Amino acid sequence: MRGYRTRIKMCGLTDPVDAGVAVDLGADMLGFVFAPSPRRLQVEEASRFWTSLPRGVPKVGVFKDQDESEVGSVLAAISLDYLQFHGNEIPVFCRSFGLPVIRACSARSVEDLQTFNGWEFADLFLVDLPKEDTEGVIARDVAVAAADLARPALLAGGLDSGNVGELVRSVRPWGVDVARGVESEPGKKDIEKMRRFVDQARRI
Numbered sequence: 001m002r003g004y005r006t007r008i009k010m011c012g013l014t015d016p017v018d019a020g021v022a023v024d025l026g027a028d029m030l031g032f033v034f035a036p037s038p039r040r041l042q043v044e045e046a047s048r049f050w051t052s053l054p055r056g057v058p059k060v061g062v063f064k065d066q067d068e069s070e071v072g073s074v075l076a077a078i079s080l081d082y083l084q085f086h087g088n089e090i091p092v093f094c095r096s097f098g099l100p101v102i103r104a105c106s107a108r109s110v111e112d113l114q115t116f117n118g119w120e121f122a123d124l125f126l127v128d129l130p131k132e133d134t135e136g137v138i139a140r141d142v143a144v145a146a147a148d149l150a151r152p153a154l155l156a157g158g159l160d161s162g163n164v165g166e167l168v169r170s171v172r173p174w175g176v177d178v179a180r181g182v183e184s185e186p187g188k189k190d191i192e193k194m195r196r197f198v199d200q201a202r203r204i
Helices: 016-025 043-052 068-077 091-095 110-115 140-147 164-171 191-202
Strands: 007-010 029-033 059-063 082-085 101-106 124-128 153-155 175-178 183-185
Touching: 007 016, 007 191, 016 029, 016 191, 043 068, 059 068, 091 101, 101 110, 110 140, 124 140, 124 175, 140 153, 140 164, 164 175, 164 191
Parallel strands: 007 029, 007 175, 029 059, 059 082, 082 101, 101 124, 124 153, 153 175
Antiparallel strands: none
């Protein structure tokens, strides 16, 4: 397919240096976690370096079951292009902030995708593994089904430079999302791992 290009979202970023390297290497979206996580970025820290981040690359704030005031405090301090929700947030809540929404769906099987009830309102979707599958990799049948959704989907779950190339070649997803697979430790990226990941994702 001429002109085909899978988008790459680098997530779990905690400092501007890693974000700048990610963009230089070819990342299409930058993800920052504001929910409880080993990769959590405190809003006070983000506000100190936010204006130094590369321009023109969408910045995604990741949240999970946080109330309106918590999300609002982040938006009052920094500018985001997308809000990504991983919890039990209802559509009216997700849409109340006036920004495009990425809705996460945890899926171990195609049936999990079919029974997920959030497909109707988000702009993008992120199909990931359940949290407990820390060493797992997204199943190929789930990846194929997600790539066939009516709206664009980012595929995540155990991706790294060793498996993303085959996933992109065989499934051709709208996008892929990576955090742990390009880290030296939670929240700290490894430049060489990022370089290899982008290289493999782009080899098609």
